[in-house]
Amino acid sequence: MDAPRLLVAWQDPRSRLIMPVGVLDQLSAGFSFAYLQRVLDIPGFRPLLGFEDLERRYESAELFPLFRQRLMDSRRSDYHRYLTILGLPEGAPALVVLGRSEGRRAGDSIFLMAEPKVDDEGRTSASFFVHGTRYKAGAESRISALHEGELLVLRDDKQNPVNSRALLVTHGGDELGWIPDLLLDYVHVVRDVGGMTIRVAQVNRGDVPPNLRLRVQLQGSVREGYLPFRGEEWATTA
Known part of the structure; x- marks a missing residue:
């Protein structure tokens, strides 16, 4: 199961609008995150935790903490049920799980969305x-x-x-x-x-x-x- 490219979005606490702010991707040897240019025009937007530089591409061999903490620990006894709720098989890659669950946390303002698939025939x-x-x-x-x-x-x-x-x-x-x-x-x-x-x-x-x-x-x-x-x-x- 290929890991999708994930759109990272932020919800404005005042307007409640959900706005795309970055892209999380899987590399051959790790992960990358970069902000979208549109964040430079979002009033009141503050950099996400761990990604203070809006004009830098971040790369890491491990999934960044901000996103890793949105995953359920696979050692938990209810992890299998969690995957079943998401409609995913055992061993699903981290970005697949994040894309399906949208990486939600209670009281949080960050959302993730998997990029839809399009083949060569459209x-x-x-x-x-x-x-x-x-x-x-x-x-x-x-x-x-x-x-x-x-x-x-x-x-x-x-x-x-x-x-x-x-x-x-x-x-x-x-x-x-x-x-x-x-x-x-x-x-x-x-x-x-x-x-x-x-x-x-x-x-x-x-x-x-x-x-x-x-x-x-x-x-x-x-x-x-x-x-x-x-x-x-x-x-x-x-």
């Missing part, structure tokens, strides 16, 4: 958890009734007070939650090309955190030359 796929299920009345029971492979439908949420490009995930007309903000540009591109499908990949029991209740699988195609999290607007400072 076919693409991505697997991720639906966001905001706890904010949709009745979503809990509706999610519990879903089955793997069921087709889901996206609906524009143009009145969303935080992001007018927000996309709701629905089933039978019922709203279940939202596409993660960090994937919105990508999902809009895939939807516009046509032929996109989103299906239920995994439903976890109600005793897991809401952000890990419903995992979906997206498949489709992108326009020629498009790569998610790549291009001029995703350029790094180093």
